[in-house]
Amino acid sequence: MADKSSDRSAPTMADVAKAAGVSKSTVSRAFTQPNMLGVDTVERILEIANRVGYVPNHTARALSTGRHGNVALVVPDVANPFFPPLIRAAQMEADRSDFCVFLGNSDENWRQEDKLVDRFVSQVEGLALAASRLSEERIRHHALKRPLVLINRDIRGIPRVLIDSSTGVIDAIAHLAALGHKSLVYVSGPASSWANQQRRAAVRAGAKTHHMDVTIVAAKVPSYESGRAVVPDILASKATAVLAFDDLTAQGIMTGMADRGVAVPEQISIVGCDDVLGAATYPSLTTVSNRSDEAGRAGMSLLLDMLNSRAVGDARLVLGTHLVVRNTTAPPPRKSISS
Amino acid sequence: MADKSSDRSAPTMADVAKAAGVSKSTVSRAFTQPNMLGVDTVERILEIANRVGYVPNHTARALSTGRHGNVALVVPDVANPFFPPLIRAAQMEADRSDFCVFLGNSDENWRQEDKLVDRFVSQVEGLALAASRLSEERIRHHALKRPLVLINRDIRGIPRVLIDSSTGVIDAIAHLAALGHKSLVYVSGPASSWANQQRRAAVRAGAKTHHMDVTIVAAKVPSYESGRAVVPDILASKATAVLAFDDLTAQGIMTGMADRGVAVPEQISIVGCDDVLGAATYPSLTTVSNRSDEAGRAGMSLLLDMLNSRAVGDARLVLGTHLVVRNTTAPPPRKSISS
DNA sequence: CTATGTTATGCAACCGGTTGCACGTCAAGA
DNA sequence: TCTTGACGTGCAACCGGTTGCATAACATAG
Known part of the structure; x- marks a missing residue:
């Protein structure tokens, strides 16, 4: 026996x-x-x-209690360096409360995101969507069925944590203005990205304050390749400074400039966003820093609060950003560059 | 009505x-x-x-059938750039079969990993452990309860996919030897890492073939900081070339060298592993390339095969690697460097 | 010594599906 | 016409827990 x-x-x-x-x-x-x-x-x-x-047995318990102790986290692209720290922090926060997290990769595609959410919804208590590409209508729809928090997406009535690039971007514009730049181009990111809309607006506002000309150049997807691809457009604008939607794009732009023999920062200044590369580029990139890990942690924390029905209501947590000056910004050249 | x-x-x-x-x-x-x-x-x-x-209802169905359509993926550190592509590929592969994936971050800590696996095990059909830090005994224990595949960990009897750095590392050594180097240091990674053991062995073997001296310098955790920290040890060795456990470490080493005014590659050559930084460093890093995304995809695919009880047996899939020569390697200086 | 409360534990229904087996029907073969 | 098999469907048990209610034991109050 x-x-x-x-x-x-x-x-x-x-x-x-x-x-x-x-x-x-x-x-x-x-x-x-x-x-x-x-x-x-x-x-x-x-x-x-x-x-x-x-x-x-988790499953059996879930069946009778309706609580599975699972949450879902959906991001557009795991491999975009903005997200891993966020994912990591969110996952560890969930872990502290003994929650397991489903990870979804929407591949920058709202249909895929919608499909993922549908699949998750029946087996999680709540969802966190980072930089969601879904329409507001779809998000509200899903929020009806499950507690839902947004990260870097601003929808009234839905708890959200936002990384406010405005302050950092405005600092960046001021920095460029102080160096003597009169014109700059903003290389935009995904149209459905809240961060992009916000950064673009901040660029416009800052440029106005400092009486600078601003040109918008579109890079649909935030990536190294996109950055390289828009370099001709940037040069065509004759601007002396560039602010890119994110560091990846900025890095691509730097490479593109190097390929064309345009010296950074002597001939053109470049500023990134997100500070995900640290000082790893050469020259090291001046960028707008944020703490995406903190956003992940806070978002998950907010979600867990909702699940414990601690009052949350129309939470809107805003995290600040600041400019990190490194070596890709300098005074503009005497005369505009000619390729 | x-x-x-x-x-x-x-x-x-x-x-x-x-x-x-x-x-x-x-x-x-x-x-x-x-x-x-x-x-x-x-x-x-x-x-x-x-x-x-x-x-x-997913949960109810899972209870009676034992099939929840979920799998778990555990990695040591989401934020280590080696893993995001792997995670992404694995997740998309699972997605193709309508599986949801739990993501676990073990934080390079076997206790944490063990805890995560325990929590996952009752709600997944199978597990994939990438670069597991668990003891062989624990892994076997878990493999008893659920189908389990390993990525970059080689345990007989447990299906696994391995990225074989040997070929690439040996190429790297040959490359250095051809340039005229007579000595090198290998900056190691985590002791429990299969990849580390394998790379170290390949370095030894390659060095022997080419009659080079090799010194081992230990960096416990693979990171930028670790790389910077070991620079004094490297310089002390008087070696003219360095092969680092991974690109992050290599990048840290590059920074550390720059801080000390040691020119790369003129005074010392550096080779990384994994090729996760692309050409983003300056000078761009010579490194041993792998396809971690392919490893993730293959690992998940293997796991799904097991779940469908397609014969898998003692699968052992090995993915090759190769050297990517960029700009951090050059002939050694005439005389050894003095800091 | 009986009435009343507490406390620790068991019974059985329930969560929302799945599935082996039995049953009834209808058509083809004997 | 009777047998037999295929087909379509229902019954009820089961997956592995949770939980309202009942009950038994024991303590306290009247």
Whole structure:
């Protein structure tokens, strides 16, 4: 009668109950409401459970309680360096509360995102969407079925945490103006990106303040390749400074400039956004810093608060940013560059 | 009698059954085994289900079938650029088969990894562990309860996909030897990392072939900071070339060298591993390329095969690597450097 | 010594599906 | 006409927990 428990399948509550000579209910309570039982009983059950290697079945519990202890996190592109720190922080925050997180990669595609959310929704308690590409209508639709928080997307009535690039971008414009620049181009990101809209607006505002000309050049997808691709457009504008939607784009632009023999920062100044590359570029990139990890942590924390029905309401948490001056900005050349 | 279905909760199979005047079983089969039913019946049920907005409950289904359509992926550090492409590819592969993936971040810590796996195990059909820091014993233990595949970890009897750096590393050594280097240091990674063990062995082997001296310098964690930290040790070795465990470490080393005024590659050559930075460093880094995305895809694919009980057995898939020569390698200086 | 409360535990229904088996019907073969 | 098999469907048990209510034991109050 040593070990009869060598089934392939894991021991269940019934097994533990039998071994302990009590009912299933008692075992259940030993785990969920121990103070409802005699201390010795609880101790004995836990001991036995541990001995036979019993682990409560998440799925079964979820079925009867409706709480699965899972949340979902959806991002546009795991491989975009903006997101890993965010994902990491969110995941660790969830972990602290014993939540498991589903990760979804929408591939910068709203259809894919919608599909993912639909698949997740029946098995999570709540969702966090980072830089969602979904329409406001779809987001509201999903928010109706499950607690939902947004990261870097601003929709009234839906709890959200935003990284406010405005301050940092305005600092950047001031910095460029102080160096003597009179014109700049903003290389934009995805149209549906809240961050992009906000940065573009901040660029316009800052440029106005400092009486600078601004040209918008569109790079649909934020990536190294996109950056390289828009270099001709940038040069055509005759501007002496560039502010890119993100560091990846900025990095691509730097490479593109180098390919054409345009010196950075001597002939043209470049500023990135997000500070995801650290000082890894050469010259090291002047950029607008943010703490995407903090956004991830805060977003998840907010979501967990909602799940514990701690009042959240129309939360709108804004995280500040600031300019990090490195070596890609300098005074403009005497005369505008000619390729 | 218009809509009585406005409960807060979603309609269940019983609701649909009642509305259709059939039994639960029939509704169930209409979704899972339609060809077992009359075509008209199926059609009617589907129509009604659709009308009342019925969606099968994932959790309940999982409870009775044991199939939740979920898999778990655990990595040591989401923010390490080696992993995002891997994660992304794995997630998309799972997605193609309508699987949802739990993501775990072990934080380079085996206890954390063990805890995560335990939490996942009751709600996934299978697990993929990338660069697992667990002991072989723990891995075998978990593999007993669920189909499990390893990525970059080589344990007999457990399906695994490995990125074989040996070929690339040996190429790198040959490249350095051809340039005239006589000595190099290998900056190692985590001791429990299979990749590290393999790279170290390849370095030794390659060095022996080319009659080079090799010194091992330890960097416990693969990171930019670690790289900077080991620079004094490297210089102390008087070696003229460095091969680092990964690109991040190599990048840190480059910065550290620059800080000390040691020119790369004129005074010392540096080779990285993984090629996660592209040509983003300056000088652009010579490195051993791999396709971590392919490893992620293949690993997940293998896991899904196991779940469909397609024979897998003791699979051991090895992906090759090759050297990418960029600009951090050059002939050694005439005389060894002095800091 | 009986009435009343507490406390620890068991019973059984329930969460929302799945599935083996039984049953009834209808058509083809004997 | 009776048998037999295929087909379509329902019954009820089951997956592994949770939980409202009942009950038994024991303590306290009247």
